[in-house]
Amino acid sequence: MSSNNSRRRDVTVADVAKAANVSKAQAARALGNYGAVSDDVRERVLAAAEELSYRPNELARSMNTGKSHTIGVVVGDIENPHFGLATRGITDTAKKSGYNVILVNTDEEQAAEVDAVQILLDKRVDGLIVAPASSTETEHLQSVYESGRPLVLLDRAANGLAAETVAVNTAGISYESTVHLLDSGHRRIAFISTLKSDSPFKAETQVDSSQISERLDGMFRAFSDKGLAFPHDLVRLNAGDADSIQKITRELLRMPDPATVVVASDGLIALSVLGAIQDLGLSIPEDVSFLMYDDFAWTRLTTPPLTVIAQPVYEMGVAAANALLRQIQGRKASGTAPAFEARLIHRGSVGPAKVLSNS
Amino acid sequence: MSSNNSRRRDVTVADVAKAANVSKAQAARALGNYGAVSDDVRERVLAAAEELSYRPNELARSMNTGKSHTIGVVVGDIENPHFGLATRGITDTAKKSGYNVILVNTDEEQAAEVDAVQILLDKRVDGLIVAPASSTETEHLQSVYESGRPLVLLDRAANGLAAETVAVNTAGISYESTVHLLDSGHRRIAFISTLKSDSPFKAETQVDSSQISERLDGMFRAFSDKGLAFPHDLVRLNAGDADSIQKITRELLRMPDPATVVVASDGLIALSVLGAIQDLGLSIPEDVSFLMYDDFAWTRLTTPPLTVIAQPVYEMGVAAANALLRQIQGRKASGTAPAFEARLIHRGSVGPAKVLSNS
DNA sequence: CTGAAAGCGCTAACAT
DNA sequence: ATGTTAGCGCTTTCAG
Numbered sequence: 001m002s003s004n005n006s007r008r009r010d011v012t013v014a015d016v017a018k019a020a021n022v023s024k025a026q027a028a029r030a031l032g033n034y035g036a037v038s039d040d041v042r043e044r045v046l047a048a049a050e051e052l053s054y055r056p057n058e059l060a061r062s063m064n065t066g067k068s069h070t071i072g073v074v075v076g077d078i079e080n081p082h083f084g085l086a087t088r089g090i091t092d093t094a095k096k097s098g099y100n101v102i103l104v105n106t107d108e109e110q111a112a113e114v115d116a117v118q119i120l121l122d123k124r125v126d127g128l129i130v131a132p133a134s135s136t137e138t139e140h141l142q143s144v145y146e147s148g149r150p151l152v153l154l155d156r157a158a159n160g161l162a163a164e165t166v167a168v169n170t171a172g173i174s175y176e177s178t179v180h181l182l183d184s185g186h187r188r189i190a191f192i193s194t195l196k197s198d199s200p201f202k203a204e205t206q207v208d209s210s211q212i213s214e215r216l217d218g219m220f221r222a223f224s225d226k227g228l229a230f231p232h233d234l235v236r237l238n239a240g241d242a243d244s245i246q247k248i249t250r251e252l253l254r255m256p257d258p259a260t261v262v263v264a265s266d267g268l269i270a271l272s273v274l275g276a277i278q279d280l281g282l283s284i285p286e287d288v289s290f291l292m293y294d295d296f297a298w299t300r301l302t303t304p305p306l307t308v309i310a311q312p313v314y315e316m317g318v319a320a321a322n323a324l325l326r327q328i329q330g331r332k333a334s335g336t337a338p339a340f341e342a343r344l345i346h347r348g349s350v351g352p353a354k355v356l357s358n359s
Numbered sequence: 360m361s362s363n364n365s366r367r368r369d370v371t372v373a374d375v376a377k378a379a380n381v382s383k384a385q386a387a388r389a390l391g392n393y394g395a396v397s398d399d400v401r402e403r404v405l406a407a408a409e410e411l412s413y414r415p416n417e418l419a420r421s422m423n424t425g426k427s428h429t430i431g432v433v434v435g436d437i438e439n440p441h442f443g444l445a446t447r448g449i450t451d452t453a454k455k456s457g458y459n460v461i462l463v464n465t466d467e468e469q470a471a472e473v474d475a476v477q478i479l480l481d482k483r484v485d486g487l488i489v490a491p492a493s494s495t496e497t498e499h500l501q502s503v504y505e506s507g508r509p510l511v512l513l514d515r516a517a518n519g520l521a522a523e524t525v526a527v528n529t530a531g532i533s534y535e536s537t538v539h540l541l542d543s544g545h546r547r548i549a550f551i552s553t554l555k556s557d558s559p560f561k562a563e564t565q566v567d568s569s570q571i572s573e574r575l576d577g578m579f580r581a582f583s584d585k586g587l588a589f590p591h592d593l594v595r596l597n598a599g600d601a602d603s604i605q606k607i608t609r610e611l612l613r614m615p616d617p618a619t620v621v622v623a624s625d626g627l628i629a630l631s632v633l634g635a636i637q638d639l640g641l642s643i644p645e646d647v648s649f650l651m652y653d654d655f656a657w658t659r660l661t662t663p664p665l666t667v668i669a670q671p672v673y674e675m676g677v678a679a680a681n682a683l684l685r686q687i688q689g690r691k692a693s694g695t696a697p698a699f700e701a702r703l704i705h706r707g708s709v710g711p712a713k714v715l716s717n718s
Numbered sequence: 719c720t721g722a723a724a725g726c727g728c729t730a731a732c733a734t
Numbered sequence: 735a736t737g738t739t740a741g742c743g744c745t746t747t748c749a750g
Contacts, residue, residue, distance in 0.1 A: 012727055023737045028728065035730090036735055058481040059422050060727035063742050068418065070461070070482070079447040081440065088438040091464050100478065102429070103462045105450050119459065122417040123429070242656075271656040278660065297601075297630040298657035301637065371743055382721045387744065394746090395719055419743035422726050 011052045019048035031056060062124060070100045071324060072120030074130040075154075076108040080268050082294050082313055083131070086154065089317020090129060097325050099126070108133045108196065114140045121149070127324045131155045133196075135210040150327035154320045157210040164327070166320040166340070168311050170211055173342040174218025177291060177309055180344060181261055182226055185353035186289065190234035190252045190259035191219065192245065192269055197237040203230075207237075212265070234259050245272035246279070253280060253288060260353045261289035267296050274302070285351030295345060304348025311342045370411045378407035390415065421483060429459045430683060431479030433489040434513075435467040435553075439627050441653050441672055442490070445513065448676020449488060456684050458485070467492045467555060473499045480508070486683045490514045492555075494569040509686035513679045516569040523686070525679040525699070527670050529570055532701040533577025536650060536668055539703060540620055541585055544712035545648065549593035549611045549618035550578065551604065551628055556596040562589075566596075571624070593618050601631045608635035612647060619712045620648035626655050633661070644710030654704060663707025670701045 017027035022041050029035035030045035031054070037045075048054075062068040073090055075083040091101050102120060106112040113133050117140050120128060127150030132141060138158040144151050145163045153165040181189055195212050197205070207213040216235065223230040234252060239245045249272070252259045262277075264270035270292040277288060284290050284304060292299070295310035319340070376386035381400055388394035389404035390413070396404075407413075421427040432449055434442040450460050461479060465471040472492050476499050479487060486509030491500060497517040503510050504522045512524040540548055554571050556564070566572040575594065582589040593611060598604045608631070611618045621636075623629035629651040636647060643649050643663060651658070654669035678699070 010727090013729095014727080024727095025729085025738075026736060029736090032729075038735060041735080055477070055481055057422075057483065057727050058478075059418050059427070059483050060742090061729075063416075063418050063422060063727085063744095064729040066742085077447075078437070078450070079443055081443070084438055084440070084443045087462075088436075088464065091437070091462065095464070100461050100463065100482070102459050103446075103450065104459065105447065105454070118414070119417075122414055123459070124416065124418050271660070274660050275656065296657075297634065298655075298660070301630070301633050301657070301661050303662040369743090372745095373743080383743095384721055384723095384745085385719085387746095388720090391745075397719060400720085416743050419726090420745080422728095422743085423745040425726085 010057065011054045012057070013054075015052060016045060016049045016054050019052060020044040032061070066124075068124045068126055069098055070102055070123070070125050071321075071328075072102050072104065072116075072123075072125040072128045074104045074106060074113060074116045074120070074128065076106055076131060076133060077268075078103065078105055080266060081296055082266050082268075082311075085313040086131075086317035086320075089314040089319075090321040093318045093321035094325070099325065106133055108194065110134050110137055117141070117144060127151065127328045129154055129320050129324055132158050134208050135159050135213070136208050150324050152320045152324045152327070154316065155211060159210070164323050166316050166323060167211070168316070168340040168342045170214040170342070171218045171221075173309055173344060174215040175222050176218075177263075177344045178219045178222035179225075180346075181263075181289070181291065181350065182222060182228070184261075184289070184350060186261045187228065187353065188231055188234060188257060188259045188261070189219070190231075190236065190262040191215070191265070192236045192239045192248060192252075192262060192273060193265035194239050194269060195237045195265075196240075201232060201235040201237055203232050212237075215265075239265075239269055239272075242272045242275070245269055246276040249273045249276035250280065253277070253282065259288070261291060261350065264290070264292040267292065267294045270294075270299075270306075284349050287354065289351055289353070290349040293342075300347070302349075306349040307347045308345050309342050310345050312340050316340055369416065370413045371416070372413075374411060375404060375407045375413050378411060379403040391420070425483075427483045427485055428457055429461055429482070429484050430680075430687075431461050431463065431475075431482075431484040431487045433463045433465060433472060433475045433479070433487065435465055435490060435492060436627075437462065437464055439625060440655055441625050441627075441670075444672040445490075445676035445679075448673040448678075449680045452677045452680035453684070458684065465492055467553065469493050469496055476500070476503060486510065486687045488513055488679050488683055491517050493567050494518050494572070495567050509683050511679045511683045511686070513675065514570060518569070523682050525675050525682060526570070527675070527699040527701045529573040529701070530577045530580075532668055532703065533574040534581050535577075536622075536703045537578045537581035538584075539705075540622075540648070540650065540709065541581060541587070543620075543648070543709060545620045546587065546712065547590055547593060547616060547618045547620070548578070549590075549595065549621040550574070550624070551595045551598045551607060551611075551621060551632060552624035553598050553628060554596045554624075555599075560591060560594040560596055562591050571596075574624075590618075598624075598628055598631075601634070604628055604631035605635040605638070608632045609639065612636070612639060612641065618647070620650060620709065623649070623651040626651065626653045629653075629658075629665075643708050646713065648710050648712070649708040652701075659706070661708075665708040666706045667704050668701050669704050671699050675699055 013028045017024045027045050030037045030042045094101050104116040110133050129152045131154040135158050151163045153163050155167050157165045193212050195209050220230050236248045264273050282288050291307050293309045295308040299306040372387045373383050376383045386404050389396045389401045453460050463475040469492050488511045490513040494517050510522045512522050514526050516524045552571050554568050595607045623632050641647050650666050652668045654667040658665040658667050
């Protein structure tokens with residue numbers, strides 16, 4: 001039906017201007033909706049544009065204005081429902097203000113993140129939302145921040161970086177939930193995280209993620225408040241793919257003095273841990289208790305339903321996007337961002353410890 | 360530490376050229392890695408670029424080359440793990456070839472989709488992957504296709520659109536699984552889908568989604584092959600949010616001649632249906648059987664584990680991206696795309712029908 | 719191999 | 735209100 005199926009050059013403002021018998025500048029003003037244009041001219045231009053099915057070249061537009069109306073989002077893994085939800089919050093919010101989102105996955109690789117940030121900057125995104133893979137190697141973020149380009153950190157903070165950060169008060173909820181586990185008689189509390197680390201976790205290990213280190217701090221504090229020793233041997237990092245998680249879980253549950261409860265750092269890990277527990281023929285919470293970060297619909301469908309630490313993930317995505325948009329639009333930060341609170345939701349997966357350990 | 364923390368203009372090829380004492384053209388060639396450049400010049404330019412920490416402006420580059428190295432992906436809902444996984448397949452594949460992805464959510468709204476496509480085109484993406492909300496209202500896609508811009512359809516076909524389509528052979532698996540249900544004695548088979556529709560489903564209803572209509576066709580065929588009448592009253596569309604799905608589920612299970620099995624169209628719906636069944640105090644498969652499309656890790660953790668129709672979602676994302684990249688690079692389609700096959704995985708959620716209906 | 723100059727499609731002064 | 739003239743930062747002729 002359309003008249004121009006041949007591979008012709010795109011129609012430009014110049015074409016429209018000619019068709020409408022006005023100068024290029026006037027056509028551009030009418031089309032771009034800026035400057036002063038008489039009704040007469042506007043009508044003719046718009047009609048001509050319609051007729052020629054003119055479409056603006058946003059790239060050209062961006063080059064002049066310096067605004068791309070695009071934001072970059074860099075996360076570890078979109079497949080992880082945690083990020084899926086957060087991303088939804090971001091895109092929903094961005095769209096409302098007319099912004100698009102370029103999404104980049106890093107697989108939690110530091111190098112990939114550095115690359116991603118660079119590329120997005122080269123593409124002249126108006127701002128960046130990053131869930132940093134590392135809280136220590138942050139020069140790339142530091143330089144973004146210093147360059148003045150809008151930047152919001154999601155989920156985890158970066159050491160010494162003053163960039164606006166949207167995250168939950170992790171240390172608090174971690175403390176609270178650990179106390180709950182201790183009160184239930186658990187002493188052998190295992191914690192499994194995807195966080196990459198060169199060596200096995202030890203007492204002195206400095207963890208390279210604000211999120212994880214806060215969680216561990218919360219646990220330390222809970223133990224020490226009760227005068228108990230923290231079981232460093234039960235903290236397991238590098239829980240990458242499903243296989244490694246299952247292997248870790250088996251180790252934890254079969255060691256001489258096994259874990260009586262395992263805490264999964266996110267939904268993806270939880271799934272593998274639960275699979276492993278199932279394969280081992282153990283039942284929850286009789287044989288082993290279970291606690292996980294994030295609350296997804298499926299956690300209510302298992303038998304028993306799972307006790308979880310719910311985080312306002314979608315809302316955090318929304319907040320991150322709003323913060324970024326605010327920065328982009330040059331409005332100042334509204335004081336300190338309200339910290340988001342996580343909630344411990346008691347369902348059935350945490351029971352009394354099977355055998356009470358010492359003290 | 361960095362020397363230029365003041366908000367200065369970006370450094371351009373011109374700056375680098377000056378610093379390296381060569382023409383702008385030569386600097387550009389060295390930087391852009393094209394044309395002929397002597398080793399000497401290249402070195403000087405690269406050194407100068409490094410020194411000034413020059414970064415190319417990809418927008419400017421795109422304007423000249425007509426290539427943005429960005430593809431647009433338009434889906435109904437990223438939060439839906441089905442699309443989350445597919446998106447992962449797409450981004451992984453795109454990244455390998457140096458392409459970025461702009462992701463747009465449509466909430467399955469036709470209008471939002473039309474908009475999204477337009478905007479992505481305006482941003483001069485090199486190609487588009489779309490999971491069309493409707494298989495009938497497809498002018499916007501038709502015109503993309505006719506304009507010659509690379510386009511790949513994901514998951515669902517669009518009527519009369521010759522664009523390359525990556526989808527599973529749905530009619531086949533639907534037939535197969537319906538036969539299985541019928542063989543288990545079920546006659547009252549309910550099917551719940553998010554698909555938007557103006558009126559309740561009836562025998563004559565023309566469904567506006569290739570994916571869903573194929574599923575229904577498969578079911579029709581299975582029933583008619585056995586000489587049985589298809590229960591049109593058990594097909595429920597417009598299953599939007601969790602609440603409406605739960606309401607629908609309750610209706611289906613409490614009607615005079617209730618459904619003995621419910622088939623959920625995707626993982627998000629499944630979650631709500633299962634929640635409703637749980638709330639009703641019914642057990643699977645004794646009181647009601649259950650079958651769902653897509654296989655996620657959590658489907659193995661329920662009691663009983665769920666019988667599912669597994670689809671190679673990630674692989675389809677990969678295939679869609681590859682097909683698009685091929686088109687972008689001007690290579691011809693490699694004949695007809697191999698149809699992806701779904702598999703019925705028997706686990707515990709489909710049992711014999713509680714009460715055998717007529718015939 | 720190198721450089722000067724002409725665009726890409728648009729917006730932004732600057733006149734009128 | 736309208737038109738003219740410059741650019742934005744890069745690639746691409748086209749001559750040397």
